């Protein structure tokens with residue numbers, strides 16, 4: 593079987609980052625002026641076009657309704673062959689703990705807006721902040737989605753947590769609550785049929801399941817290979833990892849970016865308060881452009897790059 597790869601990009605507006613960093617919502621630009629949609633997404637589409645790649649763009653539903661500019665931009669992306677996926681309607685980081693009715697509405701409203709923009713039903717779902725649980729996955733399956741792609745088998749903060757754990761352990765005060773985090777390490781690295789009752793493990797035979805396409809981490813330490821961390825690895829480092837990734841991710845490798853990975857602090861419309869809190873914004877766009885161009889080329893040199901929807905069709909054909 594051909595080795596597959598997918599590039600997925602979460603189109604979180606700067607308003608989402610204001611929420612993460614505890615900034616007042618008014619610090620973020622209005623959606624129509626947001627450099628995420630004015631600069632980052634057009635840059636992404638140009639780079640993908642140049643590389644001849646088709647990607648999966650995870651869209652926050654309300655953004656399509658709030659801005660005709662955003663809607664036209666994403667309709668155009670769909671026309672060029674990119675897939676639009678459901679990234680919830682309002683991007684609540686606590687989606688999984690919302691009341692069942694609101695959770696259902698978050699997925700359904702976004703599904704409706706994104707299907708209309710794409711001109712066909714949405715196939716895939718990604719929860720905000722990698723924050724998935726059984727009840728959320730069950731709702732995704734109930735609404736007819738064909739795959740989920742919400743799990744980063746190593747949350748980016750895992751290394752920091754592990755360092756704290758090691759320090760506590762060394763002090764003779766091991767934290768039991770943190771030990772449960774090690775469960776995450778048992779999540780399969782590659783695509784698998786996730787049990788609806790326990791999304792982090794493979795479904796047993798006859799158990800209800802949904803295809804899960806996890807984001808890429810390195811085996812062992814499970815260092816995440818996503819946009820933010822690739823700034824550290826660099827293009828040469830990514831190319832050097834190719835043979836290892838062929839062994840550890842033989843059937844499928846997913847590179848996850850966020851649209852903010854295509855912005856620099858110097859870009860018009862990026863508030864200074866964001867650059868102070870989001871260190872990777874300090875890498876200028878010129879450096880990022882060179883990085884993504886090289887990474888996309890390296891990925892394509894080793895693998896067949898398809899949308900997540902297509903990957904799910906190929907990998908889970910029964």
Ligand SMILES: [Zn+2]
Nearest residue numbers: 602604720721
């Ligand atoms: Zn997001």
